[in-house]
Amino acid sequence: EVQLVESGGGLVQPGRSLRLSCAASGFIFDDYALHWVRQAPGKGLEWVSGVSWDSGRIGYADSVKGRFTISRDNAKNSLYLHMNSLRPEDTALYYCTRDRGSGRYYFEFFHHWGQGTLVTVSS
Amino acid sequence: EIVLTQSPGTLSLSPGERATLSCRASQSVRSSYLAWFQQKPGQAPRLLIFGASTRATGIPDRFSGSGSGTDFTLTISRLEPEDFALYYCQQYGSSPPLTFGGGTKVEIK
Numbered sequence: 001e002v003q004l005v006e007s008g009g010g011l012v013q014p015g016r017s018l019r020l021s022c023a024a025s026g027f028i029f030d031d032y033a034l035h036w037v038r039q040a041p042g043k044g045l046e047w048v049s050g051v052s053w054d055s056g057r058i059g060y061a062d063s064v065k066g067r068f069t070i071s072r073d074n075a076k077n078s079l080y081l082h083m084n085s086l087r088p089e090d091t092a093l094y095y096c097t098r099d100r101g102s103g104r105y106y107f108e109f110f111h112h113w114g115q116g117t118l119v120t121v122s123s
Numbered sequence: 124e125i126v127l128t129q130s131p132g133t134l135s136l137s138p139g140e141r142a143t144l145s146c147r148a149s150q151s152v153r154s155s156y157l158a159w160f161q162q163k164p165g166q167a168p169r170l171l172i173f174g175a176s177t178r179a180t181g182i183p184d185r186f187s188g189s190g191s192g193t194d195f196t197l198t199i200s201r202l203e204p205e206d207f208a209l210y211y212c213q214q215y216g217s218s219p220p221l222t223f224g225g226g227t228k229v230e231i232k
Contacts, residue, residue, distance in 0.1 A: 035221075045160075045168065045211055047221040059219030095167060108215045109158035111179075113167040 002026040002112040004096045009117030012086055020117055022079040022096030030054070030074040033103025036081050037110060038092035038119075048094070049081065052103030059107065064090075086121045093118050125150055125214050129224035135232040142199040144227045146212035151192045156216030159188055159197045162209045171210075172197065199229070207231050 008020040020036070035050040049060045049070040058070060069082040079096055094117050097110035126149040136142055146157065155175035160168040170179040172188035175195055185200040199206055212224040 044226045045162075045213075045223040047219075047223070050219065050221065059221075061220050100173065106216050107219065107221055108156070109170065109173050109213055110160070110168070111170055113169070115167055 002098060004098060004112060004114035006094065006096045006114045006117035009094065009119045011120045011122065013123050014087060014121055016086055017082070017084045018086060018119060020081040020083065020094055020096075020119070022114060024077045024079065024096075024098070027098070029077040031102060033057075033099035033101060033107055034072060034079045035097045035099060035107070035110060036070065036079075037095045037097050037113075038090075039095070039116075040089075040092040043092075046092075050099070050103065050107045051079070052107075054104075057103050057107075083119070086119075088121050091119060091121050124220055125152065125217060125222055127212055127214060127222055127224035129210075129212060129227045131227060132225070133228045133230060135230050136202055137232045138202050138204055140202050142197075142202055142206070142229055144197040144199075144210055144229070146190075146195040146197070146224050148193045148195075148214060152195075152214045153216045155191045155195075156214060157188075157190070157195050158213045158215065159186075160211045160213065161206075162211065168211065202229070204231075 003025045005023045033052045036048040067085045071080045096114040098112040100108040100111045128147045130145045157175045159172040162168040176188045
């Protein structure tokens with residue numbers, strides 16, 4: 001069974017940093033691309049960032065480009081999101097998701113989802 | 124960036140009725156690379172359909188997807204009580220960003 005377990009969320013002041021982690025199990029980790037998708041309270045879904053199986057393809061939403069960095073450690077079956085210069089509008093539930101494919105040529109859809117970790121940016 | 128517009132925003136129907144949800148793209152979606160997700164309160168989204176019309180594993184056949192180019196449809200043939208939820212479409216296969224529609228809420232009339 002595919003499992004994705006996020007951690008690292010919490011309350012943080014504007015301008016500060018936070019690192020989210022996602023521990024994966026139940027599949028061959030380095031066969032798949034991975035993503036972060038967020039959902040602000042009462043709002044819709046927004047893709048944040050994605051990384052291919054070998055980190056050779058990485059993409060970001062314009063809203064986070066230059067502030068967030070996605071990375072993965074295939075030896076530890078883990079995905080990360082380093083978030084700098086946080087803003088109140090970054091407040092959301094952040095989901096770790098697994099792609100259907102490797103991301104070698106393009107990203108696909110979100111086949112499996114974790115339960116999310118809540119990030120609240122407020123003074 | 125491909126913008127997806129879902130309509131209607133809210134669909135009020137009774138159990139047993141047919142639900143038709145629309146997702147329209149601002150430009151043609153390559154190779155019908157469109158997915159649909161269901162989200163219930165307090166839960167993560169769940170994949171229903173990919174490739175515009177292929178049901179994901181374990182999804183009942185009352186859910187069907189159709190369309191190509193810029194116009195896509197999710198149909199629920201006969202609504203069950205557990206189908207009342209939020210539904211999102213998502214396009215993929217093009218350069219990032221991957222984008223979602225704004226969602227359609229299917230509520231009990």
